[in-house]
Amino acid sequence: MSPRVVFPNRVLPYLLVAPQLAITLVFFYWPAGQALYQSMLKEDPFGLKSKFVWFDNFKKVLADPNYLYSLKVTVVFSVATAAVAMGVALLLAVMAEKVVRSKGFYRTLLIWPYAVAPAIAGMLFLFLFNPSIGSLAILLRKIGIAWDPVLNGTDAMTLLVAAAAWKQISYNFLFFVAGLQAIPKTLIEAAAIDGAKEMKRFWTITFPLLAPTTFFLLVINTTYAFFDTFGIVHAVTGGGPGKSTETLVYKVYNDGFVNLILGSSAAQSVILMVIVIALTAIQFRYVERKVHYG
Amino acid sequence: MATVDLKDVRKVYPGGVEAVKGVSIAIPDKELCVLVGPSGCGKSTLLRMIAGLETISSGTCAIDGKVVNAVGPTERDIAMVFQNYALYPHMKVYDNMAYGLRNRGTPKDEIDSRVRSTAKVLELSHLLDRRPRELSGGQRQRVAMGRAIVRNPKVFLFDEPLSNLDAKLRGQMRVEIKNLQRSLGVTSVYVTHDQLEAMTLADILVVMNAGLVEQMGAPLDIYEKPASTFVASFIGAPPMNLLAIAAKPDSQADTLEKFFANGAGLGIAAPVLAATLGFRPEDADVLGEGEKPSGSLKLPATVEAVEPVGAESFLYCAAAGGRIVVRVAGRAVAKPGDSLEVLVPAGKLHWFDSTGKRV
Numbered sequence: 001m002s003p004r005v006v007f008p009n010r011v012l013p014y015l016l017v018a019p020q021l022a023i024t025l026v027f028f029y030w031p032a033g034q035a036l037y038q039s040m041l042k043e044d045p046f047g048l049k050s051k052f053v054w055f056d057n058f059k060k061v062l063a064d065p066n067y068l069y070s071l072k073v074t075v076v077f078s079v080a081t082a083a084v085a086m087g088v089a090l091l092l093a094v095m096a097e098k099v100v101r102s103k104g105f106y107r108t109l110l111i112w113p114y115a116v117a118p119a120i121a122g123m124l125f126l127f128l129f130n131p132s133i134g135s136l137a138i139l140l141r142k143i144g145i146a147w148d149p150v151l152n153g154t155d156a157m158t159l160l161v162a163a164a165a166w167k168q169i170s171y172n173f174l175f176f177v178a179g180l181q182a183i184p185k186t187l188i189e190a191a192a193i194d195g196a197k198e199m200k201r202f203w204t205i206t207f208p209l210l211a212p213t214t215f216f217l218l219v220i221n222t223t224y225a226f227f228d229t230f231g232i233v234h235a236v237t238g239g240g241p242g243k244s245t246e247t248l249v250y251k252v253y254n255d256g257f258v259n260l261i262l263g264s265s266a267a268q269s270v271i272l273m274v275i276v277i278a279l280t281a282i283q284f285r286y287v288e289r290k291v292h293y294g
Numbered sequence: 295m296a297t298v299d300l301k302d303v304r305k306v307y308p309g310g311v312e313a314v315k316g317v318s319i320a321i322p323d324k325e326l327c328v329l330v331g332p333s334g335c336g337k338s339t340l341l342r343m344i345a346g347l348e349t350i351s352s353g354t355c356a357i358d359g360k361v362v363n364a365v366g367p368t369e370r371d372i373a374m375v376f377q378n379y380a381l382y383p384h385m386k387v388y389d390n391m392a393y394g395l396r397n398r399g400t401p402k403d404e405i406d407s408r409v410r411s412t413a414k415v416l417e418l419s420h421l422l423d424r425r426p427r428e429l430s431g432g433q434r435q436r437v438a439m440g441r442a443i444v445r446n447p448k449v450f451l452f453d454e455p456l457s458n459l460d461a462k463l464r465g466q467m468r469v470e471i472k473n474l475q476r477s478l479g480v481t482s483v484y485v486t487h488d489q490l491e492a493m494t495l496a497d498i499l500v501v502m503n504a505g506l507v508e509q510m511g512a513p514l515d516i517y518e519k520p521a522s523t524f525v526a527s528f529i530g531a532p533p534m535n536l537l538a539i540a541a542k543p544d545s546q547a548d549t550l551e552k553f554f555a556n557g558a559g560l561g562i563a564a565p566v567l568a569a570t571l572g573f574r575p576e577d578a579d580v581l582g583e584g585e586k587p588s589g590s591l592k593l594p595a596t597v598e599a600v601e602p603v604g605a606e607s608f609l610y611c612a613a614a615g616g617r618i619v620v621r622v623a624g625r626a627v628a629k630p631g632d633s634l635e636v637l638v639p640a641g642k643l644h645w646f647d648s649t650g651k652r653v
Binding site: 184186187189190191192193194195196197200204205208209211 | 345346347366367368369370372373374376378380382383384393394397398441445
């Protein structure tokens with residue numbers, strides 16, 4: 001370890017971290033505490049008075065079949081989104097590495113979609129795949145696929161995954177490209193001389209050495225699919241048809257802001273918070289062990 | 295076991311840069327060919343073309359009599375030791391060595407016995423379960439060698455394999471590489487910029503400069519008869535002393551007295567067209583008191599610096615025509631500022647024309 005620099009001043013270090021601490025406290029711990037407190041309150045229908053009910057809201061939420069269904073939807077949606085977003089991004093990154101001329105141009109083009117706001121991305125896909133006016137929906141129907149995301153839950157989920165993944169591909173692509181560039185070229189050459197063909201080289205050398213990047217993106221993408229996709233769900237399906245695409249985040253919004261069941265909504269967001277913390281902890285504890293850092 | 299034949303090999307990069315400008319080398323079976331030259335001379339590019347990592351712009355490369363221009367590195371049955379070793383960081387030493395065999399579908403128990411016996415030869419047996427980052431530089435180098443040897447390829451390629459090691463280890467590994475190469479009898483191509491490595495390892499020494507072969511042959515032949523001033527100054531440490539003498543294009547042989555001020559030549563005739571005179575530091579001597587030399591070049595010089603190395607000392611002197619280095623055995627008597635006379639026997643003089651070619 002490199003020798004530590006010691007500053008004799010006792011106050012200055014605290015002053016230096018104070019702004020960051022203040023931001024974290026005000027924008028994270030305060031609302032989180034508020035949510036925790038709210039999750040134990042029960043309000044009357046007119047919002048005139050509320051009563052402290054301990055864990056009643058949690059009991060109710062966890063016993064609600066709608067909530068469990070929403071959990072299932074979220075898992076399907078998150079796994080599919082993360083898998084598609086990372087898989088496609090990796091494929092594109094590997095292909096972009098092979099481009100000899102105007103590499104930078106291709107890369108720039110592939111990074112652009114990240115600049116599109118979630119709601120706009122959602123609208124884009126909504127229009128493209130709208131069963132009655134969508135240009136791509138018409139194409140799908142022409143090749144014999146009965147496409148109707150407005151009525152068919154599976155189609156709606158597919159559309160949602162496509163839209164959510166599409167937006168995240170650029171981000172993942174950027175990291176995969178950087179990860180690929182960090183792999184020394186001589187390693188690939190050594191593997192080639194060692195008789196490994198291209199696919200074999202990828203799976204035995206490139207992919208394992210990309211593991212730190214892949215792991216990082218796995219954490220980021222799961223969190224993204226859980227939390228940041230509200231805009232897309234809201235714009236594309238609004239949780240429908242029925243409740244087939246109502247993810248946990250969307251349900252929090254729906255119950256809290258549309259149906260105004262604040263207690264239940266707060267309880268749900270606390271559960272969501274616990275889920276994501278647990279998920280990240282699991283990823284770091286079990287998946288990271290298999291990751292080799294250079 | 296194989297021969298390597300390069301015929302008029304060229305490499306032109308897309309930008310128009312010509313890195314290798316037509317090189318022909320024939321390496322007989324089981325011999326070690328060293329490509330030596332300054333950085334940017336095209337030696338590494340040439341090696342990479344033999345490996346199949348670079349395409350050959352024109353000319354042919356044949357391994358074992360078969361032209362391999364269109365064969366990828368995967369199928370050439372060669373092994374290469376890289377300068378940075380290029381060990382797979384996520385694999386244990388054992389897997390690093392077994393990787394090439396696995397890719398070629400060698401049976402498991404054969405892989406195991408071959409990896410273990412190779413590890414034994416290279417004294418790596420106790421390191422098989424380690425990862426490359428847990429090894430020292432010298433150990434990594436050995437693993438890289440092991441990875442090449444275990445495959446039992448037709449040709450070994452070495453790309454400056456010792457340049458990342460310290461001087462002592464480098465000397466040790468040099469001997470080891472030579473012994474291994476000889477005992478395994480595998481045709482090898484070795485790239486280096488270190489002339490000492492080149493001299494000691496080579497069966498065939500190829501001195502390259504600016505994309506061309508400057509001279510090719512047995513190391514000592516090249517040392518004794520450098521074909522050009524470039525080779526003369528590149529091979530040998532310290533390099534050969536080179537002094538400019540005025541060239542007279544069509545004159546008859548001239549005695550050296552004419553070129554040096556105070557009657558230095560002592561009756562030595564300079565060949566026609568000679569423009570540069572060269573001699574090795576070890577062929578020169580300091581004229582002792584009362585000695586009356588004959589048939590030697592006598593050069594008045596002033597000592598500028600003295601480098602005692604132990605068994606020998608180097609005198610850096612300023613002489614008419616340029617700076618020279620003289621090697622004297624043991625401790626040097628001379629001190630900086632001393633004037634002395636440097637003596638070189640006529641038979642040890644080298645002559646080069648105005649283009650640098652040997653006369």
